[in-house]
Amino acid sequence: MGLLVDGQWVDKWYDTKSTGGRFVRTQTRFRNWITADGAPGPSGEGGFPAEAGRYHLYVSLACPWAHRTLIMRALKKLEDVISVSVVDPFMGEEGWVFADHAARRSAGATADSVLGMKRLYEVYLAADPAYSGRVTVPVLWDRRRSTIVSNESAEIIRMLNSAFDAFTGEHHDYYPPALRAEIDAVNARVYDSVNNGVYKAGFATTQDAYEEAVAALFAELDALEQRLAGRQWLVGGTLTEADIRLFTTLIRFDPVYVGHFKCNIRRIADYPNLSLLTKALHALPGVAETVNLTHIKRHYYESHKTINPTGIVPVGPQVWWG
Numbered sequence: 187m188g189l190l191v192d193g194q195w196v197d198k199w200y201d202t203k204s205t206g207g208r209f210v211r212t213q214t215r216f217r218n219w220i221t222a223d224g225a226p227g228p229s230g231e232g233g234f235p236a237e238a239g240r241y242h243l244y245v246s247l248a249c250p251w252a253h254r255t256l257i258m259r260a261l262k263k264l265e266d267v268i269s270v271s272v273v274d275p276f277m278g279e280e281g282w283v284f285a286d287h288a289a290r291r292s293a294g295a296t297a298d299s300v301l302g303m304k305r306l307y308e309v310y311l312a313a314d315p316a317y318s319g320r321v322t323v324p325v326l327w328d329r330r331r332s333t334i335v336s337n338e339s340a341e342i343i344r345m346l347n348s349a350f351d352a353f354t355g356e357h358h359d360y361y362p363p364a365l366r367a368e369i370d371a372v373n374a375r376v377y378d379s380v381n382n383g384v385y386k387a388g389f390a391t392t393q394d395a396y397e398e399a400v401a402a403l404f405a406e407l408d409a410l411e412q413r414l415a416g417r418q419w420l421v422g423g424t425l426t427e428a429d430i431r432l433f434t435t436l437i438r439f440d441p442v443y444v445g446h447f448k449c450n451i452r453r454i455a456d457y458p459n460l461s462l463l464t465k466a467l468h469a470l471p472g473v474a475e476t477v478n479l480t481h482i483k484r485h486y487y488e489s490h491k492t493i494n495p496t497g498i499v500p501v502g503p504q505v506w507w508g
């Protein structure tokens with residue numbers, strides 16, 4: 187695991203010394219938007235019009251942020267419009283690598299079918315030879331301009347939701363204007379305490395930082411459980427991106443976050459309403475195919491050597507969501 191500094195790969199774990207043992211996520215760098223007509227989006231520059239066969243997603247099946255993009259691609263039926271490459275689940279000293287370069291190839295991982303690179307950081311360097319920063323998935327690549335459109339999952343799912351309607355028969359809006367304020371409010375809480383909260387607990391290097399993160403995480407899970415009493419979805423009686431964003435953490439929770447990240451006050455299986463939400467999303471057409479428990483468990487337990495030095499991957503738990 188590492189990062190690029192002025193175009194050079196440096197093998198380095200997260201630095202929590204300067205932040206009192208707290209894990210602080212860095213800001214995402216490529217922030218352009220694909221739009222229906224190529225007009226600029228809320229950030230970045232224009233010139234990325236929606237087209238079939240032009241854009242490519244680099245993902246990890248282990249990663250909850252990348253998982254959002256795969257779910258949105260499946261729900262919007264964009265499989266034939268946007269292609270995908272999948273990195274190997276093990277993130278070692280070279281960071282994310284593609285299947286043909288992996289030490290122990292895992293079913294479901296692929297080669298880089300666009301650029302033929304061995305390592306994901308080479309894709310970043312193809313976009314910017316002097317790039318400095320973390321090399322994360324997901325990455326949305328533009329074949330035409332040979333650059334990265336975006337590496338911010340929250341924005342990529344909105345592009346997939348709204349820009350490609352001319353190329354799909356599936357027009358459900360997962361971020362409808364009338365619900366945006368409420369979706370944004372739910373997303374903000376879920377992001378801070380749950381999606382990122384599990385990482386804050388797991389990557390903490392002081393007892394205080396860990397306990398603070400776990401307390402906030404379970405307070406928010408308890409609040410979400412209450413919110414879901416008598417309703418199927420988080421916002422507005424309809425499936426929205428807020429549900430998708432919560433789901434990718436929920437599905438990893440019992441198999442990984444309870445043990446590996448020590449988020450063990452309760453399991454999601456102990457929350458009836460959160461369990462129902464997990465099952466409902468998993469049952470949607472195309473979603474189960476985006477869930478790969480082998481990649482999920484292998485990535486976390488094998489890659490984070492400071493947390494799990496033996497690299498042993500637990501056998502359980504039994505799957506309860508479908």
Ligand SMILES: N[C@@H](CCC(=O)N[C@@H](CS)C(=O)NCC(=O)O)C(=O)O
Nearest residue numbers: 249250251320321322323337338339
């Ligand atoms: N803000 C990014 C975060 C993505 C992210 O952190 N991905 C993780 C995998 S779960 C990653 O690639 N980490 C590599 C690293 O930090 O070096 C997003 O949501 O798209």
